[in-house]
Amino acid sequence: MSKTIRTGFRKLPIANVHAQADQPRKLFEEQGIEELSASIDANGLLQPIKVRPDGKGEFEIICGERRYRACMMLGWATIDAIITDMTDDEMADAAIIENLQRKDITPMEEAIAFQKRLDAGISLDDLARRLGKQPHRITERTSLLKLSREYQEAFTKGMLTPSQAYEMSRLGHGYQRVLFRAISEGRCKTYGALRAITTSLVQAEAKHASGGFSLRSTEMDGGQEDMFGSSGPTDAERAVVTALEAKIERVVDILRDGFDDNEAVITRKVSRGNADVMADRLALIQAQLRKLELSLRSAAVAATVDRLCA
Numbered sequence: 001m002s003k004t005i006r007t008g009f010r011k012l013p014i015a016n017v018h019a020q021a022d023q024p025r026k027l028f029e030e031q032g033i034e035e036l037s038a039s040i041d042a043n044g045l046l047q048p049i050k051v052r053p054d055g056k057g058e059f060e061i062i063c064g065e066r067r068y069r070a071c072m073m074l075g076w077a078t079i080d081a082i083i084t085d086m087t088d089d090e091m092a093d094a095a096i097i098e099n100l101q102r103k104d105i106t107p108m109e110e111a112i113a114f115q116k117r118l119d120a121g122i123s124l125d126d127l128a129r130r131l132g133k134q135p136h137r138i139t140e141r142t143s144l145l146k147l148s149r150e151y152q153e154a155f156t157k158g159m160l161t162p163s164q165a166y167e168m169s170r171l172g173h174g175y176q177r178v179l180f181r182a183i184s185e186g187r188c189k190t191y192g193a194l195r196a197i198t199t200s201l202v203q204a205e206a207k208h209a210s211g212g213f214s215l216r217s218t219e220m221d222g223g224q225e226d227m228f229g230s231s232g233p234t235d236a237e238r239a240v241v242t243a244l245e246a247k248i249e250r251v252v253d254i255l256r257d258g259f260d261d262n263e264a265v266i267t268r269k270v271s272r273g274n275a276d277v278m279a280d281r282l283a284l285i286q287a288q289l290r291k292l293e294l295s296l297r298s299a300a301v302a303a304t305v306d307r308l309c310a
Helices: 030-043 065-074 088-100 107-119 124-131 135-146 149-156 162-168 173-184 191-210 235-257 261-270 272-309
Strands: 008-013 049-053 059-063 078-083
Touching (some): 049 065, 065 078, 088 107, 088 124, 107 124, 107 149, 124 135, 135 162, 149 162, 149 173, 162 173, 162 191, 173 191, 261 272
Parallel strands (some): 049 078
Antiparallel strands (some): 049 059
16 A cells, blocks of 8 residues: 655655656756855745655655755755646646746747647646646747757847847748858847847748748858858859859750650660669759759849848
């Protein structure tokens, strides 16, 4: 028979207390814990932590992990705690609510916590009701999870403002890179400019996606360093563009004449080996044309950003 654990206020052996695995808050600044530890050492623990039995003879922290860490730092053997019975859902909500009341929880930590509750099957409206927040505030936070990992980190480190991060989250990862470069180069000085550029990129992304084109983040690296460049084209660069246009026109002329399926049938009959070689060459041509297409589409996106930032 399992032992009934008395709820209410108790002094617990600190060794029998542990943090919850899904604590919404992930960042605990060491300096802040040290300052809290000094305050507790001088004034005592003014507010007990809140815990629940973990079913294994120990206790899981619901609220108060910073206080728990500070008391651990002091080497205390026991800690004041309020024991309560809570379901997993109730504990998850309580942990989020407590952290929302603190100034130093990051928006990304909130986003992760909200999304975990939504993934657990709780509806947006129900979660908003439980937390006392408007539904759009929750979806605003969870949209940050659409940012690529590097931009989530950039936002956490203060390299992006909340407005910039939310606008970037409207885009796929490749287009996020385009917008980030525009931001980092000072091309989004006002929210109006930021919003206009993002909306234009959203439209470009939808247009390109409908045509089977997807701008990947790698296509914005290497060979694209001057895509936002401000210097005018040189005569040599203009000559390169003219030559490229001529090449494309020659390809169009060939395709305009078309190919006869009977040509492939006859080639297979006359020389199967030659058919294989020709097929390989066509595959190479297709790959090169696709690469060129992606590069030109990337340039078109950059031109859109330049025009809006002008």
